[in-house]
Amino acid sequence: MGSTHAASGALAGVAVAAVAGGALVDLAACGLVGAGAALLPDLDHPESTATRSQGPASQGLSRAVRAASSAVWRATRAPGDDGGLHDGLGRHRHLTHTLPACAAAGVVCGAAASTVPGAAVVLWVLVSLGLRGLGQCVRGQRRAALSSWLTVSLAALLVTGVVLGVAPPHPVLLGAVVAAGALVHVLGDWATSAGVPLAWPLMVRGKRWWMFRSPLAFRAGDGAWQERVLRWACGLGAPALCVWAMMG
Known part of the structure; x- marks a missing residue:
């Protein structure tokens, strides 16, 4: 669901910037940062886009995140918690x-x-991750080009330089965009059959890691029409919201 998460994160980032009254540079930058932030929760999976994005560095971070998630699960689990369907150790779809x-x-x-x-570091890392995620929405040879580490990294470096040179984002705005991007990822996974622990650390039905699921949940990765609709709606909604915000 990398491309869908990135598209929803882009929409969330633009929305936060629009509410803050940001200019066009802010809207575009926050859209890309939101797209990247929406992939961060999946650092708890060894094969995710976020984990593979920066080679050994992001892979090492992923191992640390998975270890921390498992440790928190063991420390806070209730008798009814089973550690999830993925590994039984509270790694994927738990703490993050x-x-x-x-x-x-x-x-x-x-x-x-x-x-x-x-x-500069936050912008470059998240923009490069956002570009990589959004590039997955493209099919064919262009997708391979947009997935190239060098291409994505240079594009992110250019965006970072322009943003810092023209309109550096306020730290509070940047933090809000990252939180919103991560949140829409969690809500996107809530829409799938695996669910997410929305109530943690509170107890629900004897479990502290109760997995909440949408009543219309679909299986992630199966090409469900619900996911395609969500990806298209967010992908078209982000630029539309930019135009609306500028006209307003």
């Missing part, structure tokens, strides 16, 4: 797919962006 984790991601990225070097 909670509401506190979304908020924490926003706080960490916002704090890091309080300095120019920190803002």
Whole structure:
């Protein structure tokens, strides 16, 4: 669901920037940052776009995230918790797919962006991740080109330079976009049959990691029409919202 998450994150990023009254540069930058942030929760999966995005560096981060998720699951699990269907150890779709984790991601990225070097790193990492995720929406040979690490990295570097040179985003705005991007990822996974632990750390029916699912849940990765509709709606909604915000 990488492309769908990225598209929904782009829409969320644009929406946050529009509410903040951002200019066109802010809307575009926040859209790309939101797209990248919407892929962050899947750092808890060894084969996700986020995990593979920066080679050994992101793979090492993924291992640390999975270990932390499993440790928190073991420390907070109730007798009825089983660790999930993926590995039984509380790694994938556990800690990073909670509401506190979304908020924490926003706080960490916002704090890091309080300095120019920190803002540059946050922008480059998330924009490159967002471009990679959005590039998955494209089919054929263009998809391969848009997935190239060098191409994506250089494009993200260009975007970062322009944004910092023209209109550096406020750290609070950047943090809010990251939190919103992570949140729409969690809500997107709530729409699937595997569900997400929306109530953690509260107890629900004897479980602290109760997996909430949409009444109309679909299986992720099966090419469900619901996912295609969501991807198209968000993909078209982000630029439409940019135009509306500028006209308003």
